[in-house]
Amino acid sequence: MEPVRILVVEDEVIVARTIANQLNQLGYTVIGTASSGQVAITKALEGKPELVLMDVILKGEMDGITAASQIREQLDIPVIFLTAYGDDNTVQRAKTTQPFGYIIKPFTPKDLRIAIEIGLLKHQLEQDLRENRDRLATLLNSMSDAVIATNEQGIVTFINPAAESLTGWKQADALGKDISRILQLVDEVTETSVENPVTRVLREQQVVYLNDFTSLITKNGSRVPIGDSASPIMRHPGQINGVVVVFWDLSERRQTQLLEQALLKEQEVNQLKSLFISTVSHEFRNPLSVIQSSVELIELQGENLTTDKRNTYLNRISSAVQSMKQLMEDVLFMGKSDAGKLECHAHPLNLKEFCRELLAEFTMIHPTSAEIIFSCESDRTDAFMDEQLLRYIFTNLLNNAIKYSPNGGNVLFQLTCDLIHQLAIFCVQDQGIGIPEADQARIFESFYRASNVQSIPGTGLGLVIVKKCVEAHQGQISIHSQAGVGSTFTVILPINYSSNAADEA
């Protein structure tokens, strides 16, 4: 290592020479000696020493303290004072020049060496500290995230340019203010103010994060959606000396999120539309091909066609037309309800009578081996409901109960009128194949069919329509089912449906 280069400022020539000799013997390089303040400044600027030994009292107009402060203004080097007195006044004046040490005369070469080495070390440490501070300041100032630091009372001690522009508070105004004035937060969903993260960190003594949908209220009152984290500053474990809050503008991200959501929704709607079209066309193709093949067979057999066969083909055609008609009706019904045109036109009716008539009609049109047993314990079953919608609901539920009970078994159709709560409770219970648990949550979706019904024909629209009719009545539908055991559909409707109640809901 190169020997340290030192300038000696001492107006006593002999003393100066003695010090220079001692320094040389100690292994330092003396770049020169100066006997006045002015000469010291000139020699320091020219010779660029790494350290100056400065006598406090110098002959001439300028004393050592003034010379030292002028050297320090221009060069970043340590100055060590040599003094014969340690009086308070001299020490106080010397202090203002941020000295790196004092050597009281007379001194030994050992004193000299210790003072020089401590001075050099102190200077090096100060330089490192300054560099670190500069580096940190540059980093914080060029950061795109906003940073605010506070002391342990929540008073702002630092704010970077990004935080200035996000909050609208200039550094000069923000420093010294309580953080709650600079960082005002509001919950976008509840519109209530959010507890300041600094207060939370000081209380909880740990890092805290903001909830989603938090906005900052800037100095001019506008709102910016932000995300943030706030961390305690701890110099010693368990003792908080302050808090640093890092936050960032989420406006753009929020916009992108909203756009993405809208796009996803549109994609879903488009997918649903395509699925709807392809399923409906597929469902039409089956009965159409039945009709086509039956017509071809009638034509092909011409006069050889027996009456029996002719009736079989005509029956096939008729049931194909019937299923196409049903599908058409379902699709039209769906369209109507999707367009929000499904209205509940309630009229007075007796539910017990209605159920009996519906069952009689149903069993006539759908002859089945299963027996449908109707029961009603209630005496008063007068209601105010839409008969057509009720017909849709129970025809579909009974249809399913029969269709999904290939091995027969009883179907129970039960009605109870709860006059206290003014509710009519209908249950349709079968002993059929049941619905696997994994499918139960989805059977009210359009075209959804459970995994155990492959061999049983169906479109997956019946329950969608049922649910819409129930909702049009301000009612509820629920299922209880177990695969292989059976299913119970429970429909609860207000006995006296009023359109006003629906409007208010």
Ligand code: ATP
């Ligand atoms: P369609 O539109 O002709 O009624 P679908 O009967 O398949 O066809 P939904 O009535 O909506 O359609 O029923 C949806 C699915 O729910 C059925 O495919 C079936 O998997 C299941 N499901 C409905 N009711 C029952 C029931 N009683 N027992 C077992 N599974 C049922």
Ligand code: MG
């Ligand atoms: Mg069905």
